[in-house]
Amino acid sequence: MTTDATPVISTSQLVKDFGRTTALAGLDLSVRSGEVHGFLGPNGAGKSTTLRILLGLIRPTSGTARVFGIDPWAEPVRAHRDVAYVPGDVTLWPNLTGGEVIDLLAGLRGGADENLRRQLIDEFDFDPRKKARTYSRGNRQKAALIAAFSRPASLYLLDEPSSGLDPVMDAVFRRHVRRVTADGATVLLSSHILAEVEQLCSRVTIIRSGVAVESGTLAELRHLTRTRFRVTSPASPELLSTWRGIHDLRVDGTAMEFDADAADLGHVLEALATAGVTGITAAPPSLEELFMRHYGGTAAPGRGSQKDQKSQVL
Amino acid sequence: MRAVFRLALLQARRDRGTLAAWILGIAGLGYAAATAVTTQFGEDNERAALISVAAASPAFLFLRGLPDGISSGAVTFFQGYSFTAVLAGLMSAFLVVRHTRGDEDQGRFELVGSTRVTRVSSLYATLLLGTCANVVLALAVAAGFIGAGLPAQGSFLAGMAVGAVGLFFMAAAALVAQAMPSARSANGTAAALVGAAYLVRGAGDALGTADQSLLHVTAAWPSLLSPIGWGQRIRPFTEADMLPLLVIGAGTAVLAGVAVALRRSRDLGASYIAANESGPDRAGAGLASMLGLAWRLQRGGLASWCIISAALGAVAGGLGPVVRDALEGNPSVAELMSRIVPGDAGLIDLFTTAMLGISGVLAAAAGVEAVLRLRAEEAEGRAELLLAVPASRLRWLGGTLAVAAITTTAVAASAGASAAVVLALSQAGGSGPGTVLAAALAHIPAALVFPAVTALVFALASRWSSAVGWGALAVALVLGQFGELLGLPTWLQDLSPFRHSSAMPVEAFDPEGALLMAVVAITASAAAARLVRERDLAA
Numbered sequence: 001m002t003t004d005a006t007p008v009i010s011t012s013q014l015v016k017d018f019g020r021t022t023a024l025a026g027l028d029l030s031v032r033s034g035e036v037h038g039f040l041g042p043n044g045a046g047k048s049t050t051l052r053i054l055l056g057l058i059r060p061t062s063g064t065a066r067v068f069g070i071d072p073w074a075e076p077v078r079a080h081r082d083v084a085y086v087p088g089d090v091t092l093w094p095n096l097t098g099g100e101v102i103d104l105l106a107g108l109r110g111g112a113d114e115n116l117r118r119q120l121i122d123e124f125d126f127d128p129r130k131k132a133r134t135y136s137r138g139n140r141q142k143a144a145l146i147a148a149f150s151r152p153a154s155l156y157l158l159d160e161p162s163s164g165l166d167p168v169m170d171a172v173f174r175r176h177v178r179r180v181t182a183d184g185a186t187v188l189l190s191s192h193i194l195a196e197v198e199q200l201c202s203r204v205t206i207i208r209s210g211v212a213v214e215s216g217t218l219a220e221l222r223h224l225t226r227t228r229f230r231v232t233s234p235a236s237p238e239l240l241s242t243w244r245g246i247h248d249l250r251v252d253g254t255a256m257e258f259d260a261d262a263a264d265l266g267h268v269l270e271a272l273a274t275a276g277v278t279g280i281t282a283a284p285p286s287l288e289e290l291f292m293r294h295y296g297g298t299a300a301p302g303r304g305s306q307k308d309q310k311s312q313v314l
Numbered sequence: 315m316r317a318v319f320r321l322a323l324l325q326a327r328r329d330r331g332t333l334a335a336w337i338l339g340i341a342g343l344g345y346a347a348a349t350a351v352t353t354q355f356g357e358d359n360e361r362a363a364l365i366s367v368a369a370a371s372p373a374f375l376f377l378r379g380l381p382d383g384i385s386s387g388a389v390t391f392f393q394g395y396s397f398t399a400v401l402a403g404l405m406s407a408f409l410v411v412r413h414t415r416g417d418e419d420q421g422r423f424e425l426v427g428s429t430r431v432t433r434v435s436s437l438y439a440t441l442l443l444g445t446c447a448n449v450v451l452a453l454a455v456a457a458g459f460i461g462a463g464l465p466a467q468g469s470f471l472a473g474m475a476v477g478a479v480g481l482f483f484m485a486a487a488a489l490v491a492q493a494m495p496s497a498r499s500a501n502g503t504a505a506a507l508v509g510a511a512y513l514v515r516g517a518g519d520a521l522g523t524a525d526q527s528l529l530h531v532t533a534a535w536p537s538l539l540s541p542i543g544w545g546q547r548i549r550p551f552t553e554a555d556m557l558p559l560l561v562i563g564a565g566t567a568v569l570a571g572v573a574v575a576l577r578r579s580r581d582l583g584a585s586y587i588a589a590n591e592s593g594p595d596r597a598g599a600g601l602a603s604m605l606g607l608a609w610r611l612q613r614g615g616l617a618s619w620c621i622i623s624a625a626l627g628a629v630a631g632g633l634g635p636v637v638r639d640a641l642e643g644n645p646s647v648a649e650l651m652s653r654i655v656p657g658d659a660g661l662i663d664l665f666t667t668a669m670l671g672i673s674g675v676l677a678a679a680a681g682v683e684a685v686l687r688l689r690a691e692e693a694e695g696r697a698e699l700l701l702a703v704p705a706s707r708l709r710w711l712g713g714t715l716a717v718a719a720i721t722t723t724a725v726a727a728s729a730g731a732s733a734a735v736v737l738a739l740s741q742a743g744g745s746g747p748g749t750v751l752a753a754a755l756a757h758i759p760a761a762l763v764f765p766a767v768t769a770l771v772f773a774l775a776s777r778w779s780s781a782v783g784w785g786a787l788a789v790a791l792v793l794g795q796f797g798e799l800l801g802l803p804t805w806l807q808d809l810s811p812f813r814h815s816s817a818m819p820v821e822a823f824d825p826e827g828a829l830l831m832a833v834v835a836i837t838a839s840a841a842a843a844r845l846v847r848e849r850d851l852a853a
Contacts, residue, residue: 055702058850077704085702091695093611094496095589096601103597104607108703128595133496144699157702 006069008033008155008186009054014063016049016210023049025210026063031188031203036181038201039190046210047190048088051159054188055085067155084109084148088159088190090140092132098143099128105147112150120146123172138164149176156180156187162196174200226259228283229268235275243271254278317431321439322446325413329443336405337451340398340476343792345458347394350800352386352463361389366528368392372637372661373668376516377795379546380531381524387468387551390459393799395475399542400512402451402480406444407487407504413440414488416497418583427582437488437577441570444484452477464551471550478548478562482541483508485569492576495589502615506622513629515543520637520665541565604705605713612684612717619680619721620728623673627729627754630669631736634662634744662744666733667753667820673729674757674815675791680725681765682783684718688772689779692852701851711769711846715839718765723758730754745819753818759831760811764790766838773846 009031016024024046031037041047052058053065056072056079065072072079092101102121106112121128124142132140141164148156156177162170177187177200191197197204204221206214214221226247233240237251245264250257260268272280326333355361361384368374369381379396382388414437417423426436456473460466487504494500518537524530537543547558576586600606638661688711691697701707733754734747745753768783790810797807807813811834814827 052698052851055698057698057701076701077706080702080704083702083704085699087695087698087702089695090699092699093607093696095614096597096610097593097595099595100593100597100601104601105699105703107597107602108604108700108705110704129592131589131591131593133589134591 007031009067009188011050011065012063014050014053014065015061016053016058017061023210027207027210028212029205031186033186034181034184035203036177036187036189036201038197038204039188039207040192040197040204041207042192045207047207048159051157051190054157055080082154083157084151084153085157086144086148086159086161090144092135092140092143094133095131097129097131098126098135098139101132101143102128102147102150106151109151113152117146117150120150124169138166138169141165142169145173149180152180152183154185156185158187159190160192161189226261227265228259230255230257230281231272231277232279233272233275233277239275243268317435318438318442321426321431321436322442325439325443329409333409333447337447337454340401340405340451341454341458344394344398344455345462346800347796348390348459348462348464350796351390351393354799354801355389358384362529365389369524369528369531371664372520372641373665375522375531376520377668380519380522380533382530382549383552384529385551387464390464391472391551395546396512396515396542397795398455398476399479399545400508402448402476403483403508403511404505406448406480406484407508408501409444409447410440410484410487411491411497411500411504414491415494415500419497423582434574434577437574441484441488445481448477448480448484451480468551471548471554474559475545475548475550478559479541479545481566482562485566485573488573489569492573492580493586495585495587502618509622511540511542513626515540515546517629517633518543520633521640603713604709605716608713608717611687612721615683616721616724619676619725623676623725623729624732626669626673626676627732628736630666631733631750632740634665634737635740635742637665638662638742662742663819666737666744666750667817670729670733670754670757671817673726673754674761674812676729677722677726677757678761678764678787681718681722681761682768682787684721685714685765685768685772686780686783688714689776692776697851707846708843711773711843715765715769719762722761722765726754726758726761749819752823756816756818756823756828759828759835760815762835763811763831763838766835769842770838773842776852
């Protein structure tokens with residue numbers, strides 16, 4: 001696996017206005033070679049707009065975007081040379097069959113790997129003889145995924161790719177993401193499905209209202225959140241509530257539930273040991289929590305807003 | 315019932331701009347025609363001269379309709395009725411398909427169908443909206459005629475004659491929408507029906523019998539097969555007859571009833587003419603490039619356009635001799651004709667020339683339609699998928715534009731070839747097959763201007779491409795057909811590319827005009843290719 005210093009994708013202060021609405025308000029995004037980068041955000045956060053800029057389909061109002069160091073607006077053909085793309089909302093040519101669509105799209109990229117094509121059609125349980133007008137949303141998505149994965153690329157841009165897939169097909173999709181990254185490819189995976197990002201991605205950028213509010217490895221992001229404890233302890237709840245770093249304490253007889261800040265974990269564990277416990281579970285913070293923290297708040301987005309929000313919560 | 319009204323209001327809300335443009339455009343055309351007649355042909359003898367020449371010219375009868383006296387109203391109705399009726403038919407047909415098969419295609423119907431409405435509520439709403447639109451259209455046409463100084467009673471009847479044809483094609487399109495598997499095919503079929511109604515009426519009128527005064531022509535039987543022919547029989551400004559209105563109304567009711575019954579017994583999304591559900595699992599070698607894709611998407615449409623234009627060519631080649639023979643039986647017509655165009659072949663050539671002029675318009679329309687696929691590809695999201703590959707927008711646009719040029723050329727050529735063959739087989743004289751074919755091909759440079767301009771508008775602002783593309787063709791048609799009648803300044807008439815086509819075989823080939831149009835088409839195409847890179851792809 002390569003880990004070049006130069007990022008495969010880099011955007012700096014990317015702004016995109018559509019008339020009076022601002023889709024991107026200064027987005028910084030950096031995707032390193034060989035990683036699966038999760039691009040996480042709610043509907044309307046600007047994920048698709050970013051991908052469309054990275055493909056050179058739309059021009060940024062200001063700021064820069066580079067793919068393999070190339071400006072995709074100025075030189076789309078060069079930038080696309082080794083890119084596979086699956087849009088969020090796949091529409092196909094109603095009177096072409098699925099197989100024809102796959103051959104067309106893979107062919108325009110240089111031609112499908114026959115073995116891969118066969119394997120993908122088989123694994124996705126896809127009927128390539130049907131006209132595209134008869135396909136459901138999931139099947140249209142499969143056609144685009146098969147076209148994307150049937151020819152090796154260095155960069156895969158996937159916009160909410162599994163939103164129409166059932167769990168079995170989702171597993172096939174994940175397997176192929178792992179396959180291409182094992183071969184050294186880079187993947188940018190936009191999603192609002194946290195489980196998908198947690199399972200696949202090594203690094204995550206969280207976008208909200210057109211700006212990146214958080215970026216880092218999953219481990220780094222987890223540091224920013226709390227661990228949930230469930231303990232059974234003879235210690236009085238009043239005592240616990242005085243501990244540093246304890247939040248949202250709920251008591252049910254001797255069972256207690258609370259969250260603890262990452263920074264105060266050591267302190268909390270020491271205190272628990274002193275107080276004595278008869279049962280304990282500690283769950284790692286889910287991205288869900290991280291997500292809710294960023295999107296649940298009402299603070300205006302922008303630089304420094306995450307700090308403001310945190311202080312509100314704390 | 316409430317649901318039907320609410321749905322009709324929703325559909326009207328969606329259509330308000332489109333319908334307003336259609337209605338104002340059609341009524342405006344009527345007003346302009348009436349004004350032209352009352353100002354340019356203010357005297358009885360001027361109108362009598364115009365009408366008697368028309369009565370003796372089958373090409374005129376074919377294109378316009380039946381001369382029916384020399385009052386200003388009658389002359390206006392003769393000049394303008396067929397065109398306004400065709401436009402009313404197209405307006406109504408597209409309106410219905412948009413809200414029926416179009417909504418089913420786009421999946422909107424499912425959303426509406428899940429509410430407390432029956433399967434046919436939406437169709438009723440569309441028919442209600444279409445009826446209202448045609449009533450408004452009839453009143454607007456009448457208002458235009460009255461505004462231009464025509465008698466009120468005749469104006470209202472003339473408006474009704476236009477609106478009735480609109481209603482008929484509204485019902486016909488409702489039926490077509492049940493039968494065809496896609497909005498595209500439904501629109502094409504419905505528009506072809508409107509075109510056929512015009513052509514059948516034209517054949518009936520061209521074969522009609524002129525009376526001794528040469529001021530009235532009675533249509534031959536084919537006109538009875540066309541709702542436009544029936545509408546013409548209302549004769550609003552001479553001896554008004556309401557029976558044809560009842561005939562059209564009955565036809566409308568039957569068609570609408572069948573459409574409702576079919577919709578009631580049909581699954582959502584199903585069609586009586588089924589589209590192929592399956593096909594090859596591998597793409598052929600042709601589908602490996604942007605050009606190949608453009609060809610694949612267009613080839614079905616290309617075949618349909620060629621069949622239509624070949625049919626028109628057959629009419630052009632076949633009807634001329636028949637018309638000449640019919641005219642020879644009428645001594646006063648023959649006498650007048652021999653003064654206007656000397657010689658037998660002259661009459662046939664005149665007819666062929668007029669018909670091939672229509673084929674030039676068809677060729678332009680086919681090219682515009684081919685280019686507008688780009689707009690559909692972009693608006694429906696397929697362009698995004700297509701342009702993420704290492705191929706430039708230039709190749710995307712270029713491929714489609716090339717296929718559009720092939721389409722335009724093929725449509726003109728098939729009209730010319732079919733006219734040449736049929737005319738040669740009839741052994742009736744007229745120009746030789748080579749000349750007839752060349753006459754059709756001579757329209758290609760002017761016709762190519764339309765797809766090129768449509769591509770340019772697409773490159774600049776894609777959402778206007780459809781309105782501007784079809785609008786330009788409509789304007790050119792009006793300038794060509796009515797420019798001289800309206801007494802428009804030459805420079806304005808010269809804006810129509812068709813003015814620069816040579817009307818062969820009557821006129822000689824004018825290489826200068828053809829070259830000028832070719833240069834315009836190429837320049838517009840090159841500008842489109844340059845500019846399409848400069849804008850955002852629409853989401």
